[in-house]
Amino acid sequence: MRETLLLTDDEVKQILEMPRVLDAVEEAFREKGLGRVQMPPKVYIFYNKYEGDLRVMPSYLEGLDISAVKVVNVHPRNASMYGLPTVMAVVLLVDPKSGFPISIMSGSWLTAMRTGAAGGVAAKYLARKDSEVLAFVGAGTQAKTQLIALKHTLRNIKVINVYDVVESSSKSFANHAVELIDGATVNVCRTPREAVEGADIVVTTTPSRQPVVMSSWIKPGVHINCIGADAPGKEELDPEILVKAKVVVDDMEQAIHSGEVNVPIAKGVFRKEQIYGELGEIVAGLKRGRDSRDEITIFTSTGLAIQDAVTAWLTYNEARSRGLGKLIRLVC
Ligand SMILES: NC(=O)c1ccc[n+]([C@@H]2O[C@H](COP(=O)([O-])OP(=O)(O)OC[C@H]3O[C@@H](n4cnc5c(N)ncnc54)[C@H](O)[C@@H]3O)[C@@H](O)[C@H]2O)c1
Structure with missing residues (x-):
């Protein structure tokens, strides 16, 4: 039977x-x-x-x-x-x-778990190994599993900053972070800028249709996991960040259609030829991951079947x- x-x-x-x-x-x-x-x-x-x-x-x-x-x-x-x-x-x-x-x-x-894991795998290959300060913009379900994955990917998380438009969501995330990461300082921030400035890794998990993280707030060497933009018209980053970064996608076709690059490409401020490659190519050893301490790296996740x-x-x-x-x- x-x-x-x-x-x-x-x-x-x-x-x-x-x-x-x-x-x-x-x-x-x-x-x-x-x-x-x-x-x-x-x-x-x-x-x-x-x-x-x-x-x-x-x-x-x-x-x-x-x-x-x-x-x-x-x-x-x-x-x-x-x-x-x-x-x-x-x-x-x-x-x-x-x-x-x-x-x-x-x-x-x-x-939520497989999306967190994609962020963790991206950080393994693209983030600086000594990353200590994490910033979360958007503090819902996906943000929580992104942090769970980063806990298993990074050795030494010291500071976790969080900003969400809904303060109760920031607070709930902060409680989750305190329980999850022993000894880390967890800051609930009043603006996305306060969360992002000084961060080694930025994680965006909002359903936004306009940039929520600006280029002037990020420092050299930062790694950004863009998780929220997974449908046409969605975007979370100032396109200026894409232009100066190594941009890694999960799937070329899905990313151009609906990932973080979809709006900048449609507006003509970023070209698909500027995408460095797919995460799978890096994991398979066909392309290099991070090249230097100062390089800005971006993983844009649309979510793969x-x-x-x-x-x-x-x-x-x-x-x-x-x-x-x-x-x-x-x-x-
Ligand atoms: N890439 C992937 O594989 C993948 C997988 C699942 C979900 N997603 C996307 O991730 C996003 C979040 O999903 P979720 O399940 O965490 O949703 P959620 O509703 O649980 O959390 C989203 C959070 O973002 C906050 N938010 C909204 N606009 C904001 C802004 N401008 N600044 C700061 N915070 C803001 C909301 O208040 C909410 O707390 C959605 O866009 C969803 O489509 C992507």
């Missing part, structure tokens, strides 16, 4: 630990760098009258024989209007041999070995 494993968000939360997600996501980027994945760009539906969208994200990692499809929304007004998270998702894990649906799992926490697939595979195997979830006879 063939059964499909159902996993709730709580069960996924019990299972996923950042070090293993970091390893899985790094491997997924390597596979992409080596050209061993099938991953058509995300397909979007825009619910303009509700300020939200829906994306479908299929992928197949041929070398690892892992395949999945994620359906995910982004509705930034959800918390205030409906008491729901901005991002919710469902992942369908498929057996490539037969197409059988092995598992259907909540992808909400999974998305292969990150979801490997994280779902990890979740499924761990759930089976722990006896978690509910098996149902869904098809056949």
Whole structure:
């Protein structure tokens, strides 16, 4: 009898630990760098009258024989209007041999963890190893998992600055940071400038459609993880920063369509030829990561379906070995 494993968000939360997600996501980027994945760009539906969208994200990692499809929304007004998270998702894990649906799992926490892991992998290859001061602009769900990943990537986090337009979100993030990073000084800032000035690593996780971090605030040698811009029209950085930085994307096509570079390219103030390369190429050893202490590096993440697939595979195997979830006879 063939059964499909159902996993709730709580069960996924019990299972996923950042070090293993970091390893899985790094491997997924390597596979992409080596050209061993099938991953058509995300397909979007825009619910303009509700300020939200829906994306479908299929992928197949041929070398690892892992395949999945994620359906995910982004509705930034959800918390205030409906008491729901901005991002919710469902992942369908498929057996490539037969197409059988092995598992259907909540992808909400999974998305936050795999997005955090992408930021962690980017920092591993692009940030200065001695980075000590972190700045977070935007302090919601993604910001929290970005910090969890950086905790496992950096040796010595000393200061964490946070700014969010909603002060209670900054405070909730600050509590999370105090619990997570022993001995770090955590500052709730009144402006994004106060958070960013003097930082070694800047992490942006807002749904903004205009720059929230300005070029004059950042110092040489900074690494920036831009996570929020993942749909056309979204941007978080002053384009002047892109011009003077080594810009690394997760996927060339998705980034040009919907990543941090999409608005500057559309406006003609940045050219796609100025993009240095994809993170997978660096992880696979085909391109260099950081070249000098003073170089400004940017990772712009749109979020890849292969990150979801490997994280779902990890979740499924761990759930089976722990006896978690509910098996149902869904098809056949
Ligand atoms: N790159 C990826 O793989 C990926 C994955 C998931 C989500 N995202 C994107 O990341 C963003 C955040 O997602 P989330 O799940 O953390 O949402 P969230 O609603 O939990 O958090 C977003 C936070 O940003 C704050 N904010 C909004 N505008 C701001 C501004 N101008 N300055 C400072 N703070 C501001 C909000 O108050 C909120 O606290 C969204 O744009 C989402 O589409 C990207």
